[in-house]
Amino acid sequence: MKPARRTAVTFCRMIKIEHSIFALPWAWAGAVLAARGLPPLFPLLMLTVAMIAVRSFAMGLNRIVDLPFDRENPRTCERALVTGEISLSQAWLFCGAAALIFILACACINSLCLTLALPALVFTAIYSLLKRLTPICHYWLGASLGLAPLAGWLSINPNHLDLAPLLLFCAVTLWVGAFDIYYAFQDLDFDTAFDLHSIPADYGPETALIMAGFSHVMTSVFLALFGLAAQLSLIWYAFWLGISVLLLVEHRLMLRRNPARINMAFFTLNGIVSPLVLLGIILGLVR
DSSP: OHHHHHHHHHHHHHHTTHHHHHHHHHHHHHHHHHHSOOHHHHHHHHHHHHHHHHHHHHHHHHHHTHHHHHHHHHHTTSSSSHHSSSSSHHHHHHHHHHHHHHHHHHHHOOHHHHHHHHHHHHHHHHHHHHHHTTTTTTHHHHHHHHHHHHHHHHHHHHTTOHHHHHHHHHHHHHHHHHHHHHHHHGGGGHHHTOOOHHHHHHHHHHHHHHHHHHHHHHHHHHHHHHHHHTTTHHHHHHHHHHHHHHHHHHHHHHHTTTTTGGHHHIIIIIHHHHHHHHHHHHHHOOO
C-alpha cells in the first residue's frame, strides 16, 4: 500500500469513519423534512461534507485529549496515536483541517449555518473533556449528534425552525446517550480505577441499565411525537414500531452485560436505526 493511501486509511481508522452511518441519516432526515421531499442537491452535498468534517474534528480531538488514558487502557492501547502510526502534530493538523472544511462547507450552505459553525465546533469539542468531570458525558455526546437533524433542517430552511426537528433532537440525544452507556460497560473497571466518570462507573451497572432502558423508552416516545408534529402518514408508524422493537432487542442483549454482545448492540443494531428513521420519514411524507 502506498504511503499516502496508508496514512489516509490510518486516519479513517482513528476517527472510525464507518460510524458516520450513525450521524448522516439524521442530518439528511432534517433536510428532507424541511424540503418536504427531495432537498436541493448543492446544500445537501455541503451538509454531507460539513457533517463528515465536524465528526472528524470531534473524533480526532477526542483521540488527542484521551491519549494519556488510551496508553493505559488495554482496549485502546493499539490506537494509532498510541502506537505512533499518527503523530500528535499530525493529529492536530488533521483536526484543524477538518474544522476549516466544516466552516467552509457551512459558509457554502447559508449565512445562518456559517454563524452557527463555530458554536457547533465548540459544543462538540466540550465532550472530550466531560468524562473527567461528570457522568452526563453520555448525553452530551447524544446532544452533539442530536444537532444533526437541526443542521439538516436549517441548511434548507434557515428562516424557521419547526417543532419536528426539535423532537428529533430529543430522540437522538436519548438514543445516543443510551447506547453510549452500554458502550461504557467495556471500560467500567478502567474508569473506576482512573477516576473517570461514566454512569456505569459512578452509579453501578444496574442503575446504568435502568437509565439506558428509560432513555430508549423516551427515544421511542419522542419518535412517535415527532411523527405527529411532522404530519407523517401511517407508514411512519410501521417504521417507528420496528425501531422500537430494535431498541428493546438491544436492551435485552445488554441485560447480561456480556462484553461479546456490545458490538452487536452498538454497531449492528444502532447502525440500522438511523437509516430506518430516514427511510420512514421519506415514505411517511408520500401521500
